[in-house]
Amino acid sequence: MSITLAAIPNIPMIAPGDDLAQIITDALLASGLALAPSDILVVAQKIVSKSEGRAITLPKVTPSPRALELARITQKDPRLVEVILSESVEVVRARPGVLIARDRRGWVCANAGVDRSNVDQDDPHGETVLRLPVDPDASAARLREGLCERLGIDVGVIVADSHGRPHRNGTIGVAIGAAGLPALEDLRGCHDLFGYTLQHTQVALADLIASAATLLLGQAAEGTPAVIVRGVPHTQRDGSAQELVRPIEMDLFP
Amino acid sequence: MSITLAAIPNIPMIAPGDDLAQIITDALLASGLALAPSDILVVAQKIVSKSEGRAITLPKVTPSPRALELARITQKDPRLVEVILSESVEVVRARPGVLIARDRRGWVCANAGVDRSNVDQDDPHGETVLRLPVDPDASAARLREGLCERLGIDVGVIVADSHGRPHRNGTIGVAIGAAGLPALEDLRGCHDLFGYTLQHTQVALADLIASAATLLLGQAAEGTPAVIVRGVPHTQRDGSAQELVRPIEMDLFP
Numbered sequence: 001m002s003i004t005l006a007a008i009p010n011i012p013m014i015a016p017g018d019d020l021a022q023i024i025t026d027a028l029l030a031s032g033l034a035l036a037p038s039d040i041l042v043v044a045q046k047i048v049s050k051s052e053g054r055a056i057t058l059p060k061v062t063p064s065p066r067a068l069e070l071a072r073i074t075q076k077d078p079r080l081v082e083v084i085l086s087e088s089v090e091v092v093r094a095r096p097g098v099l100i101a102r103d104r105r106g107w108v109c110a111n112a113g114v115d116r117s118n119v120d121q122d123d124p125h126g127e128t129v130l131r132l133p134v135d136p137d138a139s140a141a142r143l144r145e146g147l148c149e150r151l152g153i154d155v156g157v158i159v160a161d162s163h164g165r166p167h168r169n170g171t172i173g174v175a176i177g178a179a180g181l182p183a184l185e186d187l188r189g190c191h192d193l194f195g196y197t198l199q200h201t202q203v204a205l206a207d208l209i210a211s212a213a214t215l216l217l218g219q220a221a222e223g224t225p226a227v228i229v230r231g232v233p234h235t236q237r238d239g240s241a242q243e244l245v246r247p248i249e250m251d252l253f254p
Numbered sequence: 255m256s257i258t259l260a261a262i263p264n265i266p267m268i269a270p271g272d273d274l275a276q277i278i279t280d281a282l283l284a285s286g287l288a289l290a291p292s293d294i295l296v297v298a299q300k301i302v303s304k305s306e307g308r309a310i311t312l313p314k315v316t317p318s319p320r321a322l323e324l325a326r327i328t329q330k331d332p333r334l335v336e337v338i339l340s341e342s343v344e345v346v347r348a349r350p351g352v353l354i355a356r357d358r359r360g361w362v363c364a365n366a367g368v369d370r371s372n373v374d375q376d377d378p379h380g381e382t383v384l385r386l387p388v389d390p391d392a393s394a395a396r397l398r399e400g401l402c403e404r405l406g407i408d409v410g411v412i413v414a415d416s417h418g419r420p421h422r423n424g425t426i427g428v429a430i431g432a433a434g435l436p437a438l439e440d441l442r443g444c445h446d447l448f449g450y451t452l453q454h455t456q457v458a459l460a461d462l463i464a465s466a467a468t469l470l471l472g473q474a475a476e477g478t479p480a481v482i483v484r485g486v487p488h489t490q491r492d493g494s495a496q497e498l499v500r501p502i503e504m505d506l507f508p
Binding site for chain 1: 261263349361419424426498507
């Protein structure tokens with residue numbers, strides 16, 4: 001049993017309005033790589049957000065009084081804080097250097113996923129920031145459909161981001177959007193090797209795949225925004241990254 | 255750029271005192287798989303714990319008054335709670351059905367990593383539980399040395415476990431032990447595609463690899479406890495999973 005992950009090379013800089021399905025199709029053709037049925041394509045959130053025009057330049061942002069106050073606490077740019085607040089439903093933690101929010105999609109993460117790096121080559125000073133896609137599950141579904149139209153192959157798609165987490169150092173890959181595969185695999189009721197019934201095992205399949213792909217997605221200068229994952233065993237059903245959102249009332253670490 | 259993961263087949267049931275390096279060497283020879291320099295071998299915590307005699311039978315355990323009280327709150331077996339307490343430095347959350355502890359190694363996880371499933375084929379009723387290795391970093395280092403002695407090849411080794419986490423549903427793979435690779439890759443100070451300096455990016459490399467391998471490690475009946483991971487780009491240094499422990503005073507979700 002084996003799994004392979006392959007980075008798709010030569011994906012160009014993405015601009016607002018770009019058709020990711022076409023760009024990835026072209027990159028596959030140019031590289032000699034191919035998608036196969038049951039493959040999972042993992043794309044970095046950044047290219048999805050860029051193609052959907054989710055960049056915003058800070059000089060256009062006027063911070064609210066609440067953003068000014070949170071900027072004082074967190075020592076962050078008040079305009080950035082304003083963008084973060086506009087993307088959030090709840091501020092979870094605010095400390096010097098830290099602003100953790102529950103974003104509109106339910107993800108608890110630093111800066112509500114708003115990111116300053118890798119946004120605009122004409123903006124080396126970080127005056128442009130990038131918000132998460134409005135609906136990353138829909139983004140994943142559109143990309144899946146676009147690839148199916150062009151290549152005639154039905155693959156799973158994951159939109160991956162890098163998040164920190166409580167209790168452990170370092171970022172990991174997480175799925176913020178998914179289509180064509182289960183995001184959460186429910187093993188409850190399965191039997192283990194010796195017949196003792198597993199009672200509480202739900203596996204965050206899409207997060208595992210996002211973390212695997214993050215080994216190639218490249219956090220810094222490498223710039224590899226799409227990875228083909230082949231051979232992952234999973235049940236056949238469509239799913240959504242929203243399966244991974246723990247409801248607030250079930251969260252023991254609010 | 256690509257990564258491959260291969261499950262090592264035909265690893266037998268592990269018993270206390272078993273030499274994992276020898277067993278994995280034998281399984282590699284039998285399967286035709288081979289380790290190469292810079293490969294990373296991921297082993298499931300369970301086989302490490304079993305080989306180190308970390309199983310304990312509940313009828314031998316006498317619960318303390320504190321275990322009885324926590325068992326009442328969590329609705330868990332008081333003897334299991336006693337084992338969990340013996341493995342913990344702090345109870346983090348106790349609710350009906352839930353006991354999250356900071357274990358002796360610093361991991362915040364359900365039941366301090368003590369597990370009832372897959373422990374003993376003579377015990378289908380779950381009266382035997384398995385504790386984490388006493389020092390999983392040392393376990394990883396021993397396995398690395400044992401493989402180097404037998405095969406003449408220096409690989410990285412990760413001891414992987416499945417943990418739940420705050421905010422998101424489902425378990426993911428995490429590294430609780432590591433040797434021969436950095437557990438945390440520090441990208442602080444690297445430049446991104448356009449020159450904006452990444453200021454806070456530390457990647458939990460060993461957790462990413464553990465999650466990737468968890469796609470094959472098999473939570474239930476499959477029983478594949480060792481995976482070879484090939485092609486992961488990383489800096490060359492020795493490391494330890496302790497790099498991934500967030501100190502309590504730095505934890506915003508205590």
